[in-house]
Amino acid sequence: MSHEVYKMNGTQKSPVPFKLLYIAHSEYDRGWHSTSHTHHFTELFYIVSGRGAFVLPDREIPVQKNDLVIINPNIEHTEKSNIQDSLEYIALGLEGITFSLPKEDSQIGLFTYQGDREDILFYLKKLLHEVQQGDKDFEVICQNIIEILVIKLRRAKNITVQNNTPQQINQSVALVKHYINQNFREPVTLDMLAKVGNINKYYLAHTFKQDIGISPIEYLNRVRIKEAQTLLETTNFTIAEIARFNGFSSQSFFSQAFKREVNQTPSEYRKQFRCQNAKSKMAAT
Numbered sequence: 001m002s003h004e005v006y007k008m009n010g011t012q013k014s015p016v017p018f019k020l021l022y023i024a025h026s027e028y029d030r031g032w033h034s035t036s037h038t039h040h041f042t043e044l045f046y047i048v049s050g051r052g053a054f055v056l057p058d059r060e061i062p063v064q065k066n067d068l069v070i071i072n073p074n075i076e077h078t079e080k081s082n083i084q085d086s087l088e089y090i091a092l093g094l095e096g097i098t099f100s101l102p103k104e105d106s107q108i109g110l111f112t113y114q115g116d117r118e119d120i121l122f123y124l125k126k127l128l129h130e131v132q133q134g135d136k137d138f139e140v141i142c143q144n145i146i147e148i149l150v151i152k153l154r155r156a157k158n159i160t161v162q163n164n165t166p167q168q169i170n171q172s173v174a175l176v177k178h179y180i181n182q183n184f185r186e187p188v189t190l191d192m193l194a195k196v197g198n199i200n201k202y203y204l205a206h207t208f209k210q211d212i213g214i215s216p217i218e219y220l221n222r223v224r225i226k227e228a229q230t231l232l233e234t235t236n237f238t239i240a241e242i243a244r245f246n247g248f249s250s251q252s253f254f255s256q257a258f259k260r261e262v263n264q265t266p267s268e269y270r271k272q273f274r275c276q277n278a279k280s281k282m283a284a285t
Contacts, residue, residue, distance in 0.1 A: 018163065020146045021093035022175050023127055026182065028087050033080030035227045037181045038073075041095040041174065044149075045069040046124050051085040054078070066117045072098045090124045092146065093174055099153065100160045116152060123149050170207045172197035176216060177208075184223045185247045190216060224248065225261045232270040239266045 004025045021041060036055070045054075047067045054061045054069055055078045063069055071077055081087035123145050130138045130145070154161040176197045180188065193216050194201035208216045224246040231242045243254035258266050 018094055018096035018150070020143055021095050021171050022178065023131055023142070024091040024093075024178065024182075025128055026087075026089055026091065028081050030081055030086050031083050032087065034078050034181050035184060035223050036076055036078040037177075037223070038076050039093075039174070039177065040073050041093050042073055042097055042099065043071045044092040044094065045071070045079070046090045046120060048088040048090060048121070050081060050087040052079060052081040052087040055080065066121075068117075068120055070099045072100075090128065091178075092124075092127075093178065094146070094150075095174075096163055097150065098162050100162065119152065120149065170211055172199045172204060173208050173211045176204065177212065177219065180216070180220050180223055184220060184227065185245065187247065188220055221257050222261065225258055228254070228258060228266065229262070229269065232266055233273050242266065 033055075036057075045063075045068070047063050047065055047069070049065050051062070051064045054063060054071070057076055061069075079087075079089075127142055127145050130141050150161055153159045176193045179193065179196045190201050190205065194204045197204050199207075205215055208214075208219070212219060214222070228242050228246050231237055231245065235242075237245070239255070240251045243251045246254070248254035248257070255265055258264075258269070262269055264272065
């Protein structure tokens with residue numbers, strides 16, 4: 001499994017009011033999934049290979065190679081690979097812009113686009129090449145390339161591109177939040193997150209709390225606990241296994257963190273959920 005993320009330093013200028021926050025190239029094994037999350041900017045995902053799905057609270061949208069998935073701001077979602085297939089994608093974070101389709105509720109905010117596949121992949125690979133090389137003025141080139149992509153989407157007869165006023169979020173914070181959502185199962189420290197965001201760890205802690213409301217490590221634990229709740233509800237894994245799956249160093253630390261967040265131990269939470277679920281089934285019959 002690999003996960004490479006390249007931060008934009010914010011020096012690029014554009015005649016249109018949107019900004020490229022980051023570029024990420026990710027490859028995940030079969031059966032992988034991120035945790036459910038939202039963000040205050042738009043994300044574009046191009047599926048390079050494999051199959052998977054994007055999961056919303058009320059539905060699941062299958063995706064495959066060459067799909068371009070657009071997720072508007074503040075839409076709760078998670079992405080996952082199939083049990084049989086791995087998943088490779090290139091993701092872009094765009095601040096200040098949204099997309100919509102005619103005759104479709106723009107609040108849904110997630111749809112796939114399969115036009116001009118070769119052009120889309122060509123430009124995305126150029127973006128990756130520029131950030132990987134890091135040559136002089138590479139950010140200007142990256143901003144110009146993403147503007148070309150947006151214009152091509154606007155040209156499509158069924159795509160409407162609109163500017164919006166986003167909640168301002170530090171680029172390093174956006175990058176770190178994205179990294180946590182994708183890698184919460186791995187060992188993560190503040191020093192690692194500071195390296196991902198390419199800023200001082202004390203400044204990261206300050207700006208992350210200012211923008212998100214909690215510290216980076218608190219956010220990491222919340223993401224892990226949210227995933228643990230899902231596993232407690234839907235599987236028979238032991239508490240120790242769930243702790244290990246979600247990156248906690250020990251079962252006792254997991255139990256302490258879970259109780260602080262949920263006000264119940266993991267065992268109490270699982271028992272209560274199953275009792276409520278059984279009562280609901282009985283009431284339905």
